Amino acid sequence: MQKILIVGGGGREHSLGWKLSQSKEISEVLYAPGNAGTKEEKGRNIPINSTKKENFPALLDLIKSENIDLTLIGPEAPLADGLVDYLNSSGYNRVFGPTKEATRLESDKFFSYDLMEKLNIPQAESIKCYSTNEAIKAIHKLSTKEGIVLKARGLTGGKGVIVCDSKEQALANIVNHTKKYGQDVLIAERLFGEEFSVFGISDGKKVLPLEISIQDHKPLLDEDKGPNTGGMGAYAPAPVANVDMVKYIAENIMTPIVQKMANDGVPYKGLLYGGMIMTNKGPKVLEFNVRFGDPESQPAMMMIKSDLYEVLSLALEGNLSGANIEFKPGASCCVVIASKGYPKKYKKGLKISGLKEVNSIKNVKVFHAGTKTYKDSILTAGGRILGVTSYSPNGIKEAQKIAYKAVSKIKIEGGFYYRKDIANKALKYDKDN
Numbered sequence: 001m002q003k004i005l006i007v008g009g010g011g012r013e014h015s016l017g018w019k020l021s022q023s024k025e026i027s028e029v030l031y032a033p034g035n036a037g038t039k040e041e042k043g044r045n046i047p048i049n050s051t052k053k054e055n056f057p058a059l060l061d062l063i064k065s066e067n068i069d070l071t072l073i074g075p076e077a078p079l080a081d082g083l084v085d086y087l088n089s090s091g092y093n094r095v096f097g098p099t100k101e102a103t104r105l106e107s108d109k110f111f112s113y114d115l116m117e118k119l120n121i122p123q124a125e126s127i128k129c130y131s132t133n134e135a136i137k138a139i140h141k142l143s144t145k146e147g148i149v150l151k152a153r154g155l156t157g158g159k160g161v162i163v164c165d166s167k168e169q170a171l172a173n174i175v176n177h178t179k180k181y182g183q184d185v186l187i188a189e190r191l192f193g194e195e196f197s198v199f200g201i202s203d204g205k206k207v208l209p210l211e212i213s214i215q216d217h218k219p220l221l222d223e224d225k226g227p228n229t230g231g232m233g234a235y236a237p238a239p240v241a242n243v244d245m246v247k248y249i250a251e252n253i254m255t256p257i258v259q260k261m262a263n264d265g266v267p268y269k270g271l272l273y274g275g276m277i278m279t280n281k282g283p284k285v286l287e288f289n290v291r292f293g294d295p296e297s298q299p300a301m302m303m304i305k306s307d308l309y310e311v312l313s314l315a316l317e318g319n320l321s322g323a324n325i326e327f328k329p330g331a332s333c334c335v336v337i338a339s340k341g342y343p344k345k346y347k348k349g350l351k352i353s354g355l356k357e358v359n360s361i362k363n364v365k366v367f368h369a370g371t372k373t374y375k376d377s378i379l380t381a382g383g384r385i386l387g388v389t390s391y392s393p394n395g396i397k398e399a400q401k402i403a404y405k406a407v408s409k410i411k412i413e414g415g416f417y418y419r420k421d422i423a424n425k426a427l428k429y430d431k432d433n
């Protein structure tokens with residue numbers, strides 16, 4: 001029996017740990033730092049704030065003292081700060097995630113743009129700009145009557161992308177944008193279509209896709225209105241991209257990226273996340289992320305039938321060739337329960353109730369994100385609080401119904417906010433609808 005360590009403490013980490021805990025080979029799942037939910041299902045929380053670089057040595061000590069077999073890093077910050085490199089250089093190689101250099105695929109939009117350009121991977125036509133003046137020229141050149149997009153080069157927690165309806169709007173925003181996020185900015189053609197995510201597990205040479213597409217809901221309000229958030233809900237599979245489309249993307253987009261990075265001496269090991277848009281000219285890449293998506297992981301983990309620990313172990317051994325991931329039939333829907341005021345200011349420390357009742361509903365799992373334990377209570381501790389996640393063998397319509405029924409049982413002091421239309425986009429494909 002093995003112990004594993006999950007770095008992070010959000011809904012993504014809870015869902016990954018929950019899935020890994022189901023492996024017969026796993027005796028315990030440690031989380032650094034975890035949340036109020038991760039103490040269940042073979043879980044144990046370790047109070048190390050692992051997103052801080054100064055705590056990397058404490059993580060290494062933990063791995064050694066607890067004899068941790070496999071470590072999985074959830075969020076991008078410790079990856080971009082070089083946690084994998086740090087652990088590797090200390091002789092510990094059983095860590096799932098890319099090295100600092102390889103995280104440039106997410107943290108440097110110029111790097112990913114150039115890589116895709118070289119490989120002829122479909123993406124928005126774009127111009128790399130190194131100053132506000134260059135950006136203004138590029139806006140004049142690339143704007144159409146449909147608008148234009150401004151994208152900061154570095155990591156901005158999702159805030160550095162402005163989708164503009166017109167050239168005028170872009171010109172009105174560019175000075176402020178470069179002041180806030182730096183002079184390096186990508187000016188990109190505005191694409192239209194349904195967005196979806198694809199997850200691929202890479203062993204450095206080969207990509208094994210999760211053969212299920214997932215759809216996030218980034219805007220705060222129903223019908224995709226309002227400001228962008230970390231994600232207000234997700235469901236899988238997304239009818240916009242069926243299994244064949246997912247395989248096509250893995251073979252023609254993800255595999256060439258991983259092979260090129262290996263040839264360039266920057267092998268990519270870990271989870272490769274393709275943020276895709278289905279345009280009327282086919283699928284195009286909006287962005288790559290170097291980690292599992294959140295909340296997308298929550299419905300994805302609900303749908304996996306296989307032992308995820310076995311697959312991750314094979315990936316770490318560079319041995320994915322014979323591996324295969326099986327999925328359950330049907331669909332999963334995750335509705336995020338957020339603090340009132342998120343993504344701006346919100347209160348913390350509010351009491352949550354109804355969790356036991358919800359978890360007793362068949363085919364429902366509540367993944368915790370911003371929660372903490374205080375005496376006998378569970379309190380809110382972040383913007384996204386819970387991911388109420390359902391499964392139905394009968395498809396998305398029923399999964400959606402179960403998820404919202406479960407949401408109605410949750411109570412939080414002073415109330416909470418959630419979107420009422422998660423997975424509605426899937427219903428328009430539903431023949432029975």
Ligand code: AMP
Pocket residue numbers: 124149151158161163188189190191192195218275286287
């Ligand atoms: P990114 O961080 O690159 O995924 O961008 C965040 C969000 O901005 C995406 O989920 C899209 O909704 C939007 N976006 C980014 N690039 C484009 C584009 N070229 N055309 C239209 N929307 C875009």
Ligand code: GLY
Pocket residue numbers: 216230231289292293294295296
């Ligand atoms: N849900 C979007 C992300 O994880 O980046």
